[in-house]
Amino acid sequence: MKNISAAFYRRIGWDKAVQWDKDGINHLIASSLMSLPFDNLSIFDAPDTPLSQAYIVEKILTKGQGGLCYELNTLLHWVMKECGLAVSLITGTVYDDIEQRWFPFSDTHVLNIVELDERLWLVDIGFGLKSPRLMVPLDGESVSYGALEYQVVKEASYYQLTFRKRGAARWSIGYRFAVDYRHVTVEELEPSRRIITFEEASPFNKNPMSAIFTAAGTEIITPSGHTITRDGKKIRLRLTKTQFNKRLSERVRPVVI
Numbered sequence: 001m002k003n004i005s006a007a008f009y010r011r012i013g014w015d016k017a018v019q020w021d022k023d024g025i026n027h028l029i030a031s032s033l034m035s036l037p038f039d040n041l042s043i044f045d046a047p048d049t050p051l052s053q054a055y056i057v058e059k060i061l062t063k064g065q066g067g068l069c070y071e072l073n074t075l076l077h078w079v080m081k082e083c084g085l086a087v088s089l090i091t092g093t094v095y096d097d098i099e100q101r102w103f104p105f106s107d108t109h110v111l112n113i114v115e116l117d118e119r120l121w122l123v124d125i126g127f128g129l130k131s132p133r134l135m136v137p138l139d140g141e142s143v144s145y146g147a148l149e150y151q152v153v154k155e156a157s158y159y160q161l162t163f164r165k166r167g168a169a170r171w172s173i174g175y176r177f178a179v180d181y182r183h184v185t186v187e188e189l190e191p192s193r194r195i196i197t198f199e200e201a202s203p204f205n206k207n208p209m210s211a212i213f214t215a216a217g218t219e220i221i222t223p224s225g226h227t228i229t230r231d232g233k234k235i236r237l238r239l240t241k242t243q244f245n246k247r248l249s250e251r252v253r254p255v256v257i
Contacts, residue, residue, distance in 0.1 A: 003257070005079045007061045010255045011035065020083060022116065026134040029125060030145075030213075032076065037066030037251050038128045039210035043197050051190050053078065057257070064254035066210060068196065069110040069126030070189045076125055077112050086115040087123075089184055091192065092177030095160075102176075104201050108192040109175050110184075113138070122152055122161060129211050129218050130174055136161065154179065210248055221247050 009017060012035040018024045042049070042059065049055060056071050066072070077089040091107035111124040114135065121135040133145040138159060142151040150163045151171065161174040196202050211220045217229040223244050226237045239247065 002082070004057060004061070004075070005082045007057075007255050007257045008075065008079045011061050011064065011253060018083070020080075020085060020116075022135065025114070025116070025121075025123065029123065029135065030133050032072075032125045033131055033133055033213040034215065035253065036060065036072055036125065037210045037212045038068070038072070038126065038131070039066040039208075039248075040068060040204040041065065041208055041210065041248070042067065042071075043205050044208055047197050051186050051193050053186060056186070061255050062257055064252040066212075066251065067126075068204065069124075070193055070196075072126035073110045073112055073124060074186055074189065076123070080112065080114065080123075088113045088181065090177055090181040091184055091189075092161075092175045094175045095173040097172045105192075105195045105199065108195055109177075110189060110192070111175075111177070113181065122159075124161075127174060129213070129220070130163065131213075132161070132163070133213070210251060212251065221251075 005017070012031045014031065018028050051070060056067070056075050059065050060067055060071060060075055074089060077087055080087045090111060090113055092109045092111060093106040094103045094109050096103060110126060111122060114121045114123050120138040122132065122138060123135055124131055132150045134143055136143055136150045136152050138152050140151065140153060142149050144166060147166055148163055149166050150161065153160050153162055155176070157179050158176040159179060160176045162171040163174060164171045196204050198205065207222060209220060209222045211218065216231050220227045221244065223239065223241065225239055226247060228235050228237070
């Protein structure tokens with residue numbers, strides 16, 4: 001399928017192509033995170049639909065919906081690849097910072113590694129509200145966006161994405177991926193989709209949710225409420241089923257391909 005990038009730009013509210021340098025990609029990441037909801041709705045609406053390019057393009061672009069890491073980052077991968085970037089779609093394993101343990105199913109997170117200006121960079125728009133809102137270099141340099149600082153550190157045979165609030169002493173681990181990572185195809189991600197969809201240990205198959213960044217903070221919608229964080233202040237509104245469905249529909253932004 002060709003011309004995915006043009007439809008993607010329209011989906012995130014752009015009327016022109018990206019300038020594929022560091023600043024341009026960072027702008028693309030930030031715009032994507034404020035336009036493409038991180039949601040698990042397809043787990044409940046279409047649990048048996050396998051991953052494919054046609055399905056992901058229809059879901060996120062034609063229908064204007066959101067998705068999980070294996071949908072959002074795979075779509076972004078096709079956009080970057082179509083525009084000539086040296087990019088690899090790879091997998092990693094998420095760390096549960098509360099339970100202090102790795103997710104029991106390895107390599108179920110999907111992300112991109114981009115080669116630019118003779119450096120390797122992590123690009124991820126599919127890690128929910130923990131997604132770095134800019135590229136993170138793999139060489140250990142820390143980068144900041146707003147109040148958060150991100151760093152990729154090398155531990156033995158793995159890279160780890162870490163983050164913290166500026167000024168905090170402790171770094172939290174987001175996920176890890178192999179130093180000798182390999183590129184994967186959308187077809188190879190189907191086992192990960194099935195794990196996230198059907199396994200009891202999956203955190204995503206219990207209740208529907210939709211999360212997104214805004215210019216002033218974040219918003220999370222669940223069947224029981226709408227949590228809005230704006231300029232560091234949080235409010236929570238109760239929702240009826242009708243209100244929940246209405247607010248989900250307000251996030252839909254279909255585009256014509």
